[in-house]
Amino acid sequence: MPDVVVIGAGVVGAACAHYAARAGLDVVVLDRGPVAGGTTGAGEGNVLVSDKEPGPELDLAVLSAGLWRELAGLGGFEYEPKGGLVVAEDDEVLAALTALAAGQGVEHTVVEAGRLTDYEPHLAPGFAGGVFYPQDAQVQPMLAAATLLRKGARGAGRGTPSLRTGVTVTGFLRDGERVTGVRTDRGDIPAGAVVNAAGTWGGEVAALAGVHLPILPRRGFILVTEPLDEPLVLHKVYTAAYVTNVASDSAGLETSAVVEGTPSGPVLIGASRERVGFDRTVSIPVLERLARQAVELFPALAARRVIRAYCGFRPYCPDHLPVIGEDPRAPGLYHACGHEGAGIGLAPATGHLIAQALTGGRPGLDLSPFRPDRFDPDRSGTGTPAKEG
Amino acid sequence: MTRVYDLAVIGAGPAGVAGALEASLAGLDVVVIDAAPRPGGQYHRHLPGSFHALRPGALHHGLERFMRQWEALRSRAEILLGHRVWAVERTGGDAAGGTAGAAMGAAAGAGDTADAGDTVDGTVGATTDATVTVRCLAGDREERPRAVRARALLIATGAHDRPLPFPGWDLPGVLTAGGAQALLKGSLVVAGRRVVVSGTGPFLLPVAAGLARAGADVRGVYEAGGRFGLARHPLLAAGKAAEAAGYAAVLARHRVPYRGRHAVVAAHGEDALTHVTVARLDADWRPVATRTVACDTLACGYGFVPQLELPVQLGCATRRDADGTPVVAVDAGRRTSVPGVYAAGETTGVGGAELAEAEGRLAGRAVAADRGRRVPPLPALARRVDRLTAFARALHEAYPVRPGWRDWLRDDTLVCRCEEVPLSAVREARRLGATDARSVKLLARPGMGWCQGRMCGYAVACLAGEDPAAPRRPIAQPVRLGDLAGLEHPPSEG
Numbered sequence: 001m002p003d004v005v006v007i008g009a010g011v012v013g014a015a016c017a018h019y020a021a022r023a024g025l026d027v028v029v030l031d032r033g034p035v036a037g038g039t040t041g042a043g044e045g046n047v048l049v050s051d052k053e054p055g056p057e058l059d060l061a062v063l064s065a066g067l068w069r070e071l072a073g074l075g076g077f078e079y080e081p082k083g084g085l086v087v088a089e090d091d092e093v094l095a096a097l098t099a100l101a102a103g104q105g106v107e108h109t110v111v112e113a114g115r116l117t118d119y120e121p122h123l124a125p126g127f128a129g130g131v132f133y134p135q136d137a138q139v140q141p142m143l144a145a146a147t148l149l150r151k152g153a154r155g156a157g158r159g160t161p162s163l164r165t166g167v168t169v170t171g172f173l174r175d176g177e178r179v180t181g182v183r184t185d186r187g188d189i190p191a192g193a194v195v196n197a198a199g200t201w202g203g204e205v206a207a208l209a210g211v212h213l214p215i216l217p218r219r220g221f222i223l224v225t226e227p228l229d230e231p232l233v234l235h236k237v238y239t240a241a242y243v244t245n246v247a248s249d250s251a252g253l254e255t256s257a258v259v260e261g262t263p264s265g266p267v268l269i270g271a272s273r274e275r276v277g278f279d280r281t282v283s284i285p286v287l288e289r290l291a292r293q294a295v296e297l298f299p300a301l302a303a304r305r306v307i308r309a310y311c312g313f314r315p316y317c318p319d320h321l322p323v324i325g326e327d328p329r330a331p332g333l334y335h336a337c338g339h340e341g342a343g344i345g346l347a348p349a350t351g352h353l354i355a356q357a358l359t360g361g362r363p364g365l366d367l368s369p370f371r372p373d374r375f376d377p378d379r380s381g382t383g384t385p386a387k388e389g
Numbered sequence: 390m391t392r393v394y395d396l397a398v399i400g401a402g403p404a405g406v407a408g409a410l411e412a413s414l415a416g417l418d419v420v421v422i423d424a425a426p427r428p429g430g431q432y433h434r435h436l437p438g439s440f441h442a443l444r445p446g447a448l449h450h451g452l453e454r455f456m457r458q459w460e461a462l463r464s465r466a467e468i469l470l471g472h473r474v475w476a477v478e479r480t481g482g483d484a485a486g487g488t489a490g491a492a493m494g495a496a497a498g499a500g501d502t503a504d505a506g507d508t509v510d511g512t513v514g515a516t517t518d519a520t521v522t523v524r525c526l527a528g529d530r531e532e533r534p535r536a537v538r539a540r541a542l543l544i545a546t547g548a549h550d551r552p553l554p555f556p557g558w559d560l561p562g563v564l565t566a567g568g569a570q571a572l573l574k575g576s577l578v579v580a581g582r583r584v585v586v587s588g589t590g591p592f593l594l595p596v597a598a599g600l601a602r603a604g605a606d607v608r609g610v611y612e613a614g615g616r617f618g619l620a621r622h623p624l625l626a627a628g629k630a631a632e633a634a635g636y637a638a639v640l641a642r643h644r645v646p647y648r649g650r651h652a653v654v655a656a657h658g659e660d661a662l663t664h665v666t667v668a669r670l671d672a673d674w675r676p677v678a679t680r681t682v683a684c685d686t687l688a689c690g691y692g693f694v695p696q697l698e699l700p701v702q703l704g705c706a707t708r709r710d711a712d713g714t715p716v717v718a719v720d721a722g723r724r725t726s727v728p729g730v731y732a733a734g735e736t737t738g739v740g741g742a743e744l745a746e747a748e749g750r751l752a753g754r755a756v757a758a759d760r761g762r763r764v765p766p767l768p769a770l771a772r773r774v775d776r777l778t779a780f781a782r783a784l785h786e787a788y789p790v791r792p793g794w795r796d797w798l799r800d801d802t803l804v805c806r807c808e809e810v811p812l813s814a815v816r817e818a819r820r821l822g823a824t825d826a827r828s829v830k831l832l833a834r835p836g837m838g839w840c841q842g843r844m845c846g847y848a849v850a851c852l853a854g855e856d857p858a859a860p861r862r863p864i865a866q867p868v869r870l871g872d873l874a875g876l877e878h879p880p881s882e883g
Contacts, residue, residue: 009822031822033828034822034823034824034827035822035823035832036822036828036832037825037827037828037831041828041831142828142831143821146821146822146823146832147821150820150821163822166824223870223873226867264808264834264837281704282702282863284478287863288873288874291870291871291874292874295870295874302869302870303869304870306864306869306870306873307839307841307864307867308841308862308863309863310861310863311863
């Protein structure tokens with residue numbers, strides 16, 4: 001009998017399995033699809049501290065950014081500590097951006113208008129200035145997830161999580177309230193504990209245990225250009241509007257381009273946000289807006305060709321915070337999902353904290369803002385409204 | 390006010406031209422769009438002038454017929470050649486129908502377990518207020534965006550070659566069978582070349598015959614599937630005796646050997662092709678014995694892949710054809726699951742030019758009828774489509790791709806040429822937990838490059854252990870960011 005069953009082989013599930021195995025636990029990871037086949041496979045690979053307002057999620061992001069640096073030592077996936085440049089359209093926005101940066105307490109440099117091209121030679125003229133965040137980084141999320149699962153615990157001298165793809169969880173084994181394993185289409189798997197790392201589908205998994213998690217899909221499109229001969233974009237670059245869009249509660253379409261180069265040559269242009277359910281139908285107006293915003297940041301991109309576009313579904317919680325920790329309504333069931341667009345960045349810290357909880361350790365961060373039962377009506381008023389990134 | 394056509398036809402091959410002609414004859418205002426500078430599609434892809442001289446006899450017949458239709462169409466419809474379509478959108482009308490269709494198509498495109506939309510139930514209410522916007526890029530280097538609007542859409546985008554990878558297939562001199570056909574345009578290019586033709590399917594015969602007639606030294610035709618040789622070629626059984634005999638006569642006259650159950654399993658050369666390894670195959674296509682044949686050109690083809698990105702964009706339901714290939718699901722009037730959208734030709738199942746033309750005619754007539762024109766029934770046409778469809782199915786069954794081709798690959802054989810992904814990287818992705826083509830692509834990058842998996846998609850799906858899924862390409866053709874960003878301009882005059 002494994003100590004832990006992790007549901008979901010995306011980057012968050014992989015990180016949970018990785019740190020649990022490092023803590024000496026025997027871990028089985030289940031996924032109904034392949035590794036990294038859900039939102040992880042549709043992500044850009046953002047590891048951002050720059051877009052988070054001060055609060056619990058920023059604390060999580062800072063912890064996670066450090067853990068990614070360490071995990072990069074495993075090899076097997078691209079990790080680029082390239083830094084992020086947030087640019088402001090006008091002086092008012094720049095003032096707000098600078099104030100945010102001062103409040104975040106993370107390493108940053110305020111960049112005056114005249115110095116922006118020192119960072120990004122091809123940036124359009126006319127921006128009022130910006131803030132550079134050296135801790136922002138980029139990982140190739142699919143290979144990162146696969147690597148965490150495969151050679152995860154080897155360095156720590158422990159077992160490697162066992163990955164079983166093509167297995168669908170259909171229910172939970174219970175002993176009274178307590179969760180004692182999972183039922184699957186391939187048979188029952190009793191376990192000491194179960195981690196729900198099903199991402200955008202985390203609410204459905206929770207429902208199988210009779211508990212409510214209000215996780216909804218928030219669709220995003222990404223454009224990919226042809227490979228460029230020489231790098232045109234050196235950092236992660238986005239406008240200050242991105243920060244407000246991320247934290248917005250609007251169901252309607254919001255776009256704010258995040259532009260960056262990749263080691264294999266193409267430029268990625270991300271980040272539309274819409275709540276339209278799991279609809280994959282192509283939306284040309286969304287692609288058009290992303291393209292326009294990217295060209296506004298880097299006019300030279302106008303002549304480059306887009307060869308691909310894809311969409312994914314961020315796991316969105318009403319307060320923009322992930323759900324991390326044991327569920328008091330179903331002891332033995334731990335949640336690690338609902339990270340919205342920040343799942344890649346926040347995965348290591350989430351896995352680290354879950355492993356601490358699984359082994360009865362004192363969590364390195366206060367988990368109460370991420371409590372699974374914070375959305376229950378009888379507990380309302382105790383949660384901290386928080387901004388996300 | 391922007392012009393809104395009754396019908397936009399994408400593809401000026403046999404299906405598209407026949408469909409457009411039927412619809413215009415019935416009184417519809419029709420526009421025909423094709424990426425190539427000339428009509429004809431893959432099948433009649435050559436300059437009519439040079440082609441007449443090259444193809445006498447039975448083969449001539451199809452082209453003359455096509456050119457007659459084309460001439461008739463030119464005076465009746467708007468023709469937009471050299472227009473590459475990168476996206477189609479459907480707006481207005483009964484959103485419900487479109488959305489339901491979109492959901493079905495999305496499931497199929499996602500490569501989900503469900504093979505969405507096996508059948509189309511009956512006649513979908515095809516007349517709607519919706520319009521379709523076809524987004525094109527016109528011209529060559531100085532391309533400019535252009536949008537065309539229509540109340541109905543006929544998708545006749547045809548198919549492209551389906552290659553299989555093998556060691557050396559990335560050498561200069563190795564072509565797809567369709568690419569070799571293109572070489573025939575100028576006989577000067579071909580004459581004197583030492584050519585080997587390999588693959589499976591009836592298309593190898595016209596390719597080899599055309600090359601021989603154009604003066605190439607064809608060193609052999611190696612058909613991986615056929616066990617019996619030309620004398621019992623399935624074309625004969627399918628009532629195509631005259632056509633088959635025509636090819637056989639050309640090959641005999643030029644002393645071109647034809648070998649069934651043989652294939653080229655490796656190509657060799659330093660900077661360009663110098664020779665190939667030809668293997669005798671067992672029933673599963675595993676090499677049994679090999680020998681070497683010197684040549685400077687190799688034409689390889691293992692069938693065709695229907696071009697489905699536009700129907701998938703619109704959410705049209707797909708089904709699996711006899712050989713497992715995803716194709717658009719249509720009813721007897723070639724209506725897709727999305728109201729106002731029709732499909733004909735290879736997109737609904739690879740079956741050759743004759744079938745494509747007949748399907749195109751059915752589609753054109755159905756569009757006209759659905760738009761309130763009087764179209765007398767033509768039961769003979771439907772019967773003809775049924776007969777040719779049965780023939781196509783028989784050929785699919787006679788020429789399956791057998792799994793033993795994987796034994797031709799070595800660890801360092803490139804599976805994806807654009808991204809230079811070797812077989813070993815695909816295997817490593819599978820070890821890491823990639824269980825389908827999409828996750829193999831995400832972990833190892835095959836299909837991420839310029840051709841977006843058109844060349845390697847079939848092989849990658851097979852290597853990932855699944856049937857190929859309908860391609861999800863929201864951008865069907867590369868488009869400049871500047872053009873994409875400029876889309877807010879109202880659609881230009883059609």
